[in-house]
Amino acid sequence: MEWLSDFVGPETARGIGQFIGINIAFVVVLMIVAYTVLAERRVLGFIQGRLGPNRVGPGGILQPFADLLKFIFKEEITPSAATRFVYFLAPIIAITASLLPIIVYPFGPTVSIPFVGEVALVIARFDVALLYVLGISSVGVYGIALAGWASNSKYSLMGGLRASAQMISYELSLGLSLVGVVLMSGTLDLYSIVEQQSGWYGMRWNLFRPDGFPQVIGFITFLISAIAETNRIPFDLPEAETELVAGFHTEYSALKFALFFMAEYVNMFTVSMLATTLFLGGWNGPFVEQLPWLGPFYFLGKIFFFLFLYIWLRGTLPRFRFDQLMNFGWKFLLPVAIINVIITATVMFFLLQ
Amino acid sequence: MNLGAAEPLKESLRRLSFAVTSSMPWTIILFVLFGALAIGCALAVVVQRNPLYSAISLIGVFISLACLYVMLSAPFIAAVQIVVYAGAIMVLVVFVIMLLNVEEEVRRPVRLRYLLPIGIGLATILIAETAFMLAVRGGAGAADVVGPPPSDVGSTASVGTGLFTEYLLPFEVTSILILMALVGAITLARRTTSDAAQGGAAYGGTPEYAPVPEMPRSRGMVQPGFTEATGQAHAKLEIASEENGTSARRSDESDEGRARR
Numbered sequence: 001m002e003w004l005s006d007f008v009g010p011e012t013a014r015g016i017g018q019f020i021g022i023n024i025a026f027v028v029v030l031m032i033v034a035y036t037v038l039a040e041r042r043v044l045g046f047i048q049g050r051l052g053p054n055r056v057g058p059g060g061i062l063q064p065f066a067d068l069l070k071f072i073f074k075e076e077i078t079p080s081a082a083t084r085f086v087y088f089l090a091p092i093i094a095i096t097a098s099l100l101p102i103i104v105y106p107f108g109p110t111v112s113i114p115f116v117g118e119v120a121l122v123i124a125r126f127d128v129a130l131l132y133v134l135g136i137s138s139v140g141v142y143g144i145a146l147a148g149w150a151s152n153s154k155y156s157l158m159g160g161l162r163a164s165a166q167m168i169s170y171e172l173s174l175g176l177s178l179v180g181v182v183l184m185s186g187t188l189d190l191y192s193i194v195e196q197q198s199g200w201y202g203m204r205w206n207l208f209r210p211d212g213f214p215q216v217i218g219f220i221t222f223l224i225s226a227i228a229e230t231n232r233i234p235f236d237l238p239e240a241e242t243e244l245v246a247g248f249h250t251e252y253s254a255l256k257f258a259l260f261f262m263a264e265y266v267n268m269f270t271v272s273m274l275a276t277t278l279f280l281g282g283w284n285g286p287f288v289e290q291l292p293w294l295g296p297f298y299f300l301g302k303i304f305f306f307l308f309l310y311i312w313l314r315g316t317l318p319r320f321r322f323d324q325l326m327n328f329g330w331k332f333l334l335p336v337a338i339i340n341v342i343i344t345a346t347v348m349f350f351l352l353q
Numbered sequence: 354m355n356l357g358a359a360e361p362l363k364e365s366l367r368r369l370s371f372a373v374t375s376s377m378p379w380t381i382i383l384f385v386l387f388g389a390l391a392i393g394c395a396l397a398v399v400v401q402r403n404p405l406y407s408a409i410s411l412i413g414v415f416i417s418l419a420c421l422y423v424m425l426s427a428p429f430i431a432a433v434q435i436v437v438y439a440g441a442i443m444v445l446v447v448f449v450i451m452l453l454n455v456e457e458e459v460r461r462p463v464r465l466r467y468l469l470p471i472g473i474g475l476a477t478i479l480i481a482e483t484a485f486m487l488a489v490r491g492g493a494g495a496a497d498v499v500g501p502p503p504s505d506v507g508s509t510a511s512v513g514t515g516l517f518t519e520y521l522l523p524f525e526v527t528s529i530l531i532l533m534a535l536v537g538a539i540t541l542a543r544r545t546t547s548d549a550a551q552g553g554a555a556y557g558g559t560p561e562y563a564p565v566p567e568m569p570r571s572r573g574m575v576q577p578g579f580t581e582a583t584g585q586a587h588a589k590l591e592i593a594s595e596e597n598g599t600s601a602r603r604s605d606e607s608d609e610g611r612a613r614r
Binding site for chain 2: 089126127131139141142145148149157165167187
């Protein structure tokens with residue numbers, strides 16, 4: 001880093017470093033996402049007593065690339081009644097909003113990298129990282145809503161309407177279930193939130209931290225509303241196959257459909273990162289103080305646990321009805337999240353005295 | 354000796370790139386970029402005739418304003434701007450536009466004839482005020498816009514401290530105001546229900562929300578052991594009993610049942 005800042009000044013050197021870091025993170029995340037799709041198909045196959053895709057490469061390991069090639073070579077169809085500009089804009093918004101939050105998550109402790117020096121494994125660290133994540137993910141609704149509107153098809157419109165209603169409803173519980181963690185940490189900076197959870201041989205996670213109120217309720221409400229936010233089964237009403245053909249992306253084909261598809265899985269990934277960072281201690285784990293390079297592996301391992309949970313739920317649960325979805329979100333999940341906030345605030349008030 | 358020749362070259366290259374990049378006015382470039390984006394999107398909000406396009410442009414305005422807030426080192430305000438305006442309010446607006454399927458507005462030249470001069474006049478006053486302020490403040494204008502402010506005004510901690518100490522009363526009063534608006538909206542929305550319950554569909558009361566007379570659970574369910582013949586007999590029995598039951602119930606019911614039918 002020093003030789004680079006000799007050349008271009010410290011500010012620009014930092015900018016170049018971040019640019020490279022962002023690109024590496026995007027590529028890595030997209031690769032993981034591609035293999036999440038494969039894992040989902042194999043695990044679902046296992047759950048349903050069949051094999052799943054295992055023909056391309058040994059054990060189906062090259063299946064994602066075959067899928068990608070197929071997406072690229074499919075015919076691009078634009079419905080003649082579609083609102084063209086918005087129709088093209090929607091998948092772009094969806095994938096951008098799902099990729100942007102990746103850069104704020106710390107994925108490891110400070111490590112020493114040869115030729116670069118001591119580096120904290122986080123791409124961008126700032127004061128309001130948590131709010132940034134929430135803001136960007138709330139902008140992601142537009143991708144789905146506009147796709148439904150612009151396709152000019154009744155199934156798409158129904159899917160888009162359902163998606164926006166669902167995401168507005170569950171965003172509240174999602175935000176409120178995070179407030180407990182914020183109250184305990186006293187900051188919105190994700191890096192400090194993770195650092196505060198180190199100790200106890202790396203097991204002092206917010207999920208069962210004794211100083212303050214263990215965030216078990218917050219964790220469960222977060223998990224449920226996160227599944228609803230990512231439109232996954234059992235909350236996949238916006239794309240319910242049996243009712244709406246394919247919901248908001250009925251009229252999309254080829255790469256535009258692929259963008260929606262990737263956005264959904266990247267969203268799963270980022271939500272898993274958020275859950276890991278806030279409740280399961282991020283990169284913290286046993287022996288991470290002695291071997292800092294274990295950090296990224298713990299981080300990825302916890303994320304994979306959540307991704308597996310998503311797939312497991314998909315193979316297990318049936319879909320909600322829409323009125324059940326709304327009743328559950330507003331009449332059960334939201335009050336429980338508020339109660340968690342009140343209890344945590346009371347406990348923290350007496351602890352801080 | 355090769356190294357000896359390369360060393361001054363490398364040094365001069367270093368000096369050159371250092372000079373170029375460190376003299377680059379990044380903040381001004383970004384300010385112009387996001388400012389132009391904000392103005393362009395704001396113009397599009399007014400000019401577009403399709404309401405959904407206007408809504409999308411308004412989202413663009415909010416996002417570019419958030420970027421400007423970040424550059425003024427007020428990240429908290431920027432994040433709140435995106436969460437509240439772009440994320441919550443505009444989603445509702447887009448939702449309503451999609452739900453009601455609002456058509457493109459027809460141009461109304463009569464109103465525009467009065468509004469156009471007024472708008473131009475107001476814009477002139479605004480620009481004149483801004484120019485006056487910049488002139489009075491002296492040459493501080495352009496440099497101050499992009500420079501960092503002296504304190505941590507925009508950070509989360511200072512905003513929170515301000516809200517809960519110095520500005521506690523206005524904060525609480527505002528929250529009560531918002532609560533009142535919420536209660537008012539719910540009261541207005543529920544009015545149809547009470548109308549229907551009172552029996553007058555004065556507001557075109559939606560019958561779906563009127564209380565539904567209770568039905569026995571087992572009715573209409575196919576019970577095991579039914580053949581087609583017994584099923585038909587049962588259905589006839591059902592119809593007969595329903596007519597009796599409803600006529601009996603209708604007599605002691607208030608107007609609400611009749612309003613439904």
